[in-house]
Amino acid sequence: MLSCRDCFSIVTAVTKSQAANIKPITDHGANVLYQHGTLALLVPGLLEGTTTIGELLTHGDTGIGTGEGLDGELIILDGVAYKVGSSGMAERVPSDFTMPFANVHRAAFQYQCSRADIGLEDLNKRIVEANGRANTFFSVIVHGTFSFMKTRAVIKQQAPYPTLVEVADRQATFLRHDVKGTMLGYFSPVMFHGAAVAGFHEHFLSDDRTFGGHVLDAVLDRGDIYSQVFDTLVQHLPVDDPEYRNHDFSQDPIAAAISRAEGDVKN
Template identity: 85%
Template sequence: MTQSHASNIKPITERGANVLYQHGTLAQLVPGLLEGTTTIAELLTHGDTGIGTGEGLDGELIILDGVAYKVGPSGVAEVVPDDFTLPFASVHRAAFQYQCQRTDIGLEELNKKIVAANGRANTFFSVIVHGTFSFIKTRAVIKQQAPYPTLEQVADQQAMFLGHDVKGTMLGYFSPLMFNGAAVAGFHEHFLSDDHTIGGHVLDAVLERGDILSQVFDTLVQHLPVDDPDYRSHDFSNDPIAAALAKAEREPRRDAAE
């Protein structure tokens, strides 16, 4: 482990690297507002790095170096076309700064140390980890068809993937508790192996050895799908937003008899 330089990491204004751009909200996925309301082509005008999901929860997306990859039920990543549509995504212009190197550390402990080192529990920031993962568990939700079910109804409909001794990149965003609903409070992380054979939403991991870089944002641009009539007319007051998002972020529980 190397000493963390997180306290020295500040927002970088060049190229708008201090701005986190988000299309849609995670809260709108809770009642099943899963219609694609922007395209990858449009999204990439706002950043070259990010995560998201496609229309109907079509795959787990990770955007690296301006290329958008989708991980579906096969677990293998594929590049998506410019007209691929999304209901939700977060992107930014990469200007990561070196934070530290970590060895033999689990995902939960790693994330706790990142937040503690940053001292930014009330700040949006992105973290990218590249290295060798002795263990990685990811998932991809099965694509849904309209009329779309709620997020809780599809939480158990996911393909899960396990990898061992995998080299790859984990990209995540940390969102403050006060913004839960716009995004998920805490970390939201996706993974892509160097050979593109495994990826998806990260459920668990053990980092054998890797470099950790952070990027801090002082500006959030929240773009809402105001042209979507279902979004405009939906009443969110009875939706279990916090509970549904928490359930969607973790691995589904199985009955003991299964």
């Protein structure tokens, strides 16, 4: 099993056909993607924290998410959780930090290929084409040097919480050049749009653990790409939260709101 810190040392090339043959690894449950909450519950502003980092880490050592009230962009690497808030600085979070939404899994990434001088949109397109898995959940780690990295963090909201679309206008954006670090993302099939974001949802953390956030745009100068495929999705819902239990989602334009919010703050 590879940790993120091992990624850059591997130099063996993998062809497109070999990448498509990357299979789920069942050892230690590495074929399972665990998700707490859904993006749909964020649409009407159900932003209360309904699980903790401590609980989340019992299901994996690698992941992304957001805190209560959209308090920062979270990235979990090697079993350590970091939060990037409105300052753009990364900080470790305690085990009792709460979240309304998060993805996590047990890392078992397999080397896919190396890339140089490529923009985010083209990079993501090539990753999907190489994997041949447009209808499959998978995670991707890109570790290397980025000549350009643009991230954002939503400013923490207070109850009563605004809707997801309203929050899209309340964010801080950050730029870095020639920054070395790890971009961790999850790819979700179109058919699951609402439970997650159709396509890629990616967060970044610099190697010096000072900078990161939700990735808006990037250019990879040189780096290695690793994939991990899941054949099982475990969806955990906050059934003990009365606001979630009683909310009428039939009145919410879930898909349109997520598309608009994610369009305004491009993944």
